[in-house]
Amino acid sequence: MEQENSNVQVIPADKDKIKKIWRVAGILALVTAIEFGFAFGMAAGDVRTFIFIFLTIVKAFYIVAEFMHLGHERKSLIYSVILPMLFVVFLIFILMYQGSAILDVLH
Amino acid sequence: MANTAVVVNEGSPWRGGVEPMKASYGKLMMWFFLLSDAFTFSALLITYGLIRYSHPAFEGAISDFAFSQEYWPIPEMVYDAIPFVHGVHLPLVFVGIMTFILILSSVTMVLAVEAGHRMDKKAVEKWMLWTIIGGLTFLGCQAWEWAHFIEGTDIAKNVASNNFIGANLSMNQYGPSNFAALFFFITGFHGFHVFSGVMINFIIFYQVTVGVMEKRGHYEMVEKVGLYWHFVDLVWVFVFTFFYLI
Numbered sequence: 001m002e003q004e005n006s007n008v009q010v011i012p013a014d015k016d017k018i019k020k021i022w023r024v025a026g027i028l029a030l031v032t033a034i035e036f037g038f039a040f041g042m043a044a045g046d047v048r049t050f051i052f053i054f055l056t057i058v059k060a061f062y063i064v065a066e067f068m069h070l071g072h073e074r075k076s077l078i079y080s081v082i083l084p085m086l087f088v089v090f091l092i093f094i095l096m097y098q099g100s101a102i103l104d105v106l107h
Numbered sequence: 108m109a110n111t112a113v114v115v116n117e118g119s120p121w122r123g124g125v126e127p128m129k130a131s132y133g134k135l136m137m138w139f140f141l142l143s144d145a146f147t148f149s150a151l152l153i154t155y156g157l158i159r160y161s162h163p164a165f166e167g168a169i170s171d172f173a174f175s176q177e178y179w180p181i182p183e184m185v186y187d188a189i190p191f192v193h194g195v196h197l198p199l200v201f202v203g204i205m206t207f208i209l210i211l212s213s214v215t216m217v218l219a220v221e222a223g224h225r226m227d228k229k230a231v232e233k234w235m236l237w238t239i240i241g242g243l244t245f246l247g248c249q250a251w252e253w254a255h256f257i258e259g260t261d262i263a264k265n266v267a268s269n270n271f272i273g274a275n276l277s278m279n280q281y282g283p284s285n286f287a288a289l290f291f292f293i294t295g296f297h298g299f300h301v302f303s304g305v306m307i308n309f310i311i312f313y314q315v316t317v318g319v320m321e322k323r324g325h326y327e328m329v330e331k332v333g334l335y336w337h338f339v340d341l342v343w344v345f346v347f348t349f350f351y352l353i
Contacts, residue, residue, distance in 0.1 A: 008321055011225040021221065025214040032206055039183065039199060039352055044169075049353050056348040060341055067217050067337045077128040081138055088149040095153050099160030107163055 024066045031059050137331045141338045144300075148342050151293050152349050158285050180282035182351050188255055202351050205248045206343065209301075212241025213340040216308075220333045223326025228315065231329060235312040238336065242305040249298045256290065293350060297342055304339045307332050 035055050042048050065071030070078055128135060162179045165172060172184050183198035190201070215237040222230035259273030259280050271278050279287035311332045320326045 008226050008228070010227045013222075013225065013227070013230075017221060018218070021214060021217050025210065028210050029207065032203065032210070035348070035352060036199070036203060044181070052348050052352050056344060059344045063213065063337055063341045063344065067213055067340075068334055073130060074128045077130055077135070077138070080128075081142055084142060085145065085149075088146070088153070091149065091153050092156070095157040096160060099157040102157075102161035103163065106161065 021066075024062050027062055028059055031055050131327060133327065133331055134334070137334045141334060144338065145342075148296070148345070151296060152345060155289050155293060155349060158289065162283050162285075174281050176283055178282065180286060182353070185256075185281050186252070186351060188260070190251055199351055201248070201252065202347060205245055205252075206347050208241055208245050208248065209340050209343050212238045212245070213337055215241060216333045216336045220326075220330050223320070223329040226321070226326070228318070228321055231315050231320075231326060232312065235308060235315065235329070239305055239308050239312060242301055242308065242336075246298065246301055246305065249294065249301075253291075253294075256287070290350070293346060297339070297346055300339050300342065304332075304336050308336060 035052060038048055038051055038055075042051075070081060130138075159179050163177065165178045165181055169181065169184075172181055174180060174184075186202055187196050187198040188201065189195075189197055189204075215234045219231050219234035219238060222234060257273055257275070271280050273280060274287040274290075276288055276291065277284055281287065311328055314320060315326070315329065320328060
């Protein structure tokens, strides 16, 4: 297996970088644990739903910004991925409204 | 070849040959594919919200809850089983384990990408293999979850008003028929993404092993499949919240 490492130069691992990756992993695990805490320690309701959605967005931020590296890309790339998601926000509002209207009609 | 376009990279950046977003073509296309995929998953999850809100919710204490076709079930009463422990009410524990497995496999994927930047073939192989194992474990868990959901539970209080046990596309013991249909559709669509992610990861893992990336001089392909894999994890984070927690 001599030829395998003949001309490719392996750069040694940067400890700080690796540490940072595991730190993000720790944050994701911690937020999931907090979600569990709320799932069992708090009665269902609008406030709890809001907390869940907020914590989910926190997790999504860390996955997209750090794991997918989007936080370190050019601004133009960040915005061309993030801004179209505003359509989703719009869809949430109209379809939730529609859903409660259907409930009123049927029940 | 008078008609062939010639790229002249001089003067104006509009003449081509530059990367305004400082990302390669392949990476950009992966991002825009993931954006479109995000729309698909958003549409599915929002549809879940729409249909859930157009059914009455269960009113009353959680301890009095019983399955019925009259209202939408409380998720933690449906997903309360884990393998090898029969008849014990352990709400959401198994889904929590699945979430943790997927997050871990996302971490190993980041480590594979990081090793790729350093041209460290051995480390890329190691971390990609862990990622594949994590993906397969998740799929196994989901297979069990589906099997349990379809077969249903024999605990008397859990049998719904129509005396039907288990679930299929037109009927289920847990709640309105749309509940099971959406379960199959959304977790199935996500599970299929995980499955194709494992397949793609395996192809790239194989190419790394036989030295394709080393010959190419970079491991960008690992980064691209990494983006896809993180996206699968990201979608699960949302499915976990909107399907299991709320």
